[in-house]
Amino acid sequence: CARALQLLLALAAGGASTLSSRAGNTFPGVAVSVTSTPPKISTTEIVLMQHAGVSVVTLAVDYQGPVQRFALLVPVPRDVERKQLRTVKHEFIARLEQMTAPRVFEFWEQDPCVPGEPEQAWQEKVAVKNRGFLTPEVMPPRDDHYPVSNELSIPATPVFKEAEAEFSYQLLRPKHSAELRAWLEKKGYRVAPGTLDPLSAVLGNEAQLLVAEVAVDRAELVDSERLRLGGIRYWSRRPLLPIFMTLGRANQAARHDLFVYALHRDARYQAANAPNVFAPTNLQVKVDVGARVGLLYNTLFERVLQRHPGAAVTEFVGPSDACGEPCSNAPLELRELLTFGGDVFEVQAAAKHQPALAVPSTAPSTSTAPSTSTTPSTSAAPIPDKEQQAIEKQLAAKRALVARQRYMVSRLHLRGGATSPPLDLRLAPTSAHREGGYGVPRGPNAELASGVRSAKTSRYQVRFHAAHPWRGALPCAKPERWRWGKRWQSHTQHWRGVDVARDLPSLRQDPKLLEAVLESPVPEIGFSPRAPSAPPLVPRSEPDREAPEASSCSLERRGRGVSGWLAVVLAAVFLRWRRSVRVGARAQSAG
Numbered sequence: 307c308a309r310a311l312q313l314l315l316a317l318a319a320g321g322a323s324t325l326s327s328r329a330g331n332t333f334p335g336v337a338v339s340v341t342s343t344p345p346k347i348s349t350t351e352i353v354l355m356q357h358a359g360v361s362v363v364t365l366a367v368d369y370q371g372p373v374q375r376f377a378l379l380v381p382v383p384r385d386v387e388r389k390q391l392r393t394v395k396h397e398f399i400a401r402l403e404q405m406t407a408p409r410v411f412e413f414w415e416q417d418p419c420v421p422g423e424p425e426q427a428w429q430e431k432v433a434v435k436n437r438g439f440l441t442p443e444v445m446p447p448r449d450d451h452y453p454v455s456n457e458l459s460i461p462a463t464p465v466f467k468e469a470e471a472e473f474s475y476q477l478l479r480p481k482h483s484a485e486l487r488a489w490l491e492k493k494g495y496r497v498a499p500g501t502l503d504p505l506s507a508v509l510g511n512e513a514q515l516l517v518a519e520v521a522v523d524r525a526e527l528v529d530s531e532r533l534r535l536g537g538i539r540y541w542s543r544r545p546l547l548p549i550f551m552t553l554g555r556a557n558q559a560a561r562h563d564l565f566v567y568a569l570h571r572d573a574r575y576q577a578a579n580a581p582n583v584f585a586p587t588n589l590q591v592k593v594d595v596g597a598r599v600g601l602l603y604n605t606l607f608e609r610v611l612q613r614h615p616g617a618a619v620t621e622f623v624g625p626s627d628a629c630g631e632p633c634s635n636a637p638l639e640l641r642e643l644l645t646f647g648g649d650v651f652e653v654q655a656a657a658k659h660q661p662a663l664a665v666p667s668t669a670p671s672t673s674t675a676p677s678t679s680t681t682p683s684t685s686a687a688p689i690p691d692k693e694q695q696a697i698e699k700q701l702a703a704k705r706a707l708v709a710r711q712r713y714m715v716s717r718l719h720l721r722g723g724a725t726s727p728p729l730d731l732r733l734a735p736t737s738a739h740r741e742g743g744y745g746v747p748r749g750p751n752a753e754l755a756s757g758v759r760s761a762k763t764s765r766y767q768v769r770f771h772a773a774h775p776w777r778g779a780l781p782c783a784k785p786e787r788w789r790w791g792k793r794w795q796s797h798t799q800h801w802r803g804v805d806v807a808r809d810l811p812s813l814r815q816d817p818k819l820l821e822a823v824l825e826s827p828v829p830e831i832g833f834s835p836r837a838p839s840a841p842p843l844v845p846r847s848e849p850d851r852e853a854p855e856a857s858s859c860s861l862e863r864r865g866r867g868v869s870g871w872l873a874v875v876l877a878a879v880f881l882r883w884r885r886s887v888r889v890g891a892r893a894q895s896a897g
Contacts, residue, residue: 331722362647394537406622424791
């Protein structure tokens with residue numbers, strides 16, 4: 307009997323492990339359709355904002371299946387109400403993706419005969435001398451470089467999809483899966499046996515069910531059987547629920563990618579119950595990578611997961627008002643931050659976040675000499691008129707709002723499939739700041755420090771870089787070599803965009819690409835580049851070569867000139883000898 311009991315327990319454990327291994331990591335919910343074909347979810351994007359005990363979550367997915375009516379069933383906290391549900395445009399989430407995506411950038415060696423610190427592409431500024439056409443005349447410019455109109459006209463209203471939204475929302479609290487099944491079947495949805503059981507297990511005192519029915523004619527059609535949906539936004543004062551990545555067993559695609567964009571005032575985010583790794587960065591590549599950076603990074607990402615199965619890979623950490631070096635897109639706008647949840651923070655803590663702001667006076671002083679008195683002057687400057695006061699108050703309020711809506715953005719990337727270990731992901735902020743992926747190359751081989759280091763403030767990006775050494779003349783006595791900066795003036799008319807790795811879930815991997823373009827070792831995956839078959843980036847003798855003289859003729863040209871004169875002399879001697887031979891032959895024949 308004891309052996310039989312042990313055998314039954316072993317079989318039960320084996321069956322449970324088999325079920326778990328098949329579950330994998332999927333969409334954190336359940337998708338049901340009116341057709342018999344279960345929908346597939348290949349990509350899930352979650353934008354999380356947290357501040358002062360309030361969590362704002364935006365959930366977006368890519369749907370694969372028949373373009374027929376379907377619904378998403380998602381567990382949400384119990385305090386979520388219908389009025390707290392909004393639909394976010396997917397283009398806002400796409401901006402987050404592009405701003406935080408891995409990128410490739412090319413550095414160019416600056417003219418060695420033009421001294422000074424090289425300017426980088428992200429340091430370029432356009433000087434503005436006037437106020438700007440949107441600034442009222444009563445407002446003076448803030449400084450000599452930038453007009454004040456940019457702040458005064460910044461859109462400060464969140465943008466949601468209202469009448470054109472593809473979702474219709476309902477909140478349910480079913481007692482068991484049979485009750486939920488009956489409600490769905492009454493709506494015309496087909497539910498396979500066992501689909502709702504995992505969902506019912508997580509519903510209780512902490513969670514309720516959000517049903518988002520999708521009108522497919524309002525969704526973005528990617529191809530014949532793929533829809534890209536907007537974001538479902540809700541907010542809660544309760545503790546954040548786990549990301550239930552084991553719920554959608556019936557909706558499991560061959561590969562599922564989860565992107566988490568966490569925004570916090572001063573902390574970066576990481577997984578609390580999964581391994582955390584940083585993607586390799588500051589890797590040198592050949593100059594022809596360009597648009598293949600997505601395929602390159604996806605291959606690198608797969609190699610990282612082979613060494614760290616089930617890991618949450620950090621791909622970006624940085625402030626929301628910056629965009630990396632270089633910028634793949636403009637920093638997040640104020641209206642985008644308000645749309646992702648900043649508006650909730652403003653409403654929930656309006657009194658706390660609206661301190662009395664001093665209104666600066668911009669009227670000119672009538673005194674020409676500096677005053678040393680600490681008592682207020684009896685002859686005060688003229689009081690600005692009401693219009694100027696109103697504009698200054700608007701400007702002060704807008705600046706305060708912009709200062710409050712500043713966050714630390716963290717991007718986490720998880721990928722799972724049918725064989726991935728099941729995981730209900732929990733996120734947590736951390737004060738352990740990290741830095742990596744920044745800096746300017748040094749030396750003849752354009753080397754950069756790779757890896758991640760501790761820092762006072764988190765600043766990390768995944769960046770590949772290539773180098774263009776100086777190929778022009780050196781008409782100076784002491785050229786300054788190996789100063790890497792922005793592209794040469796002769797190349798400014800070329801495409802100046804930054805190639806980034808986008809749409810990663812749809813990309814495959816190419817191991818041959820690593821060997822073909824990577825020129826830096828990647829110890830995180832045990833990769834070493836092959837010995838170069840071509841000459842190195844800079845010939846060894848070039849640093850020791852003497853500078854050309856002031857005659858603007860290089861030594862190479864002088865060498866070619868000497869060789870040319872020698873050839874002319876030899877040719878003249880040969881022709882003269884040949885002529886003398888012919889004359890001698892004619893004389894002999896005549897005699």
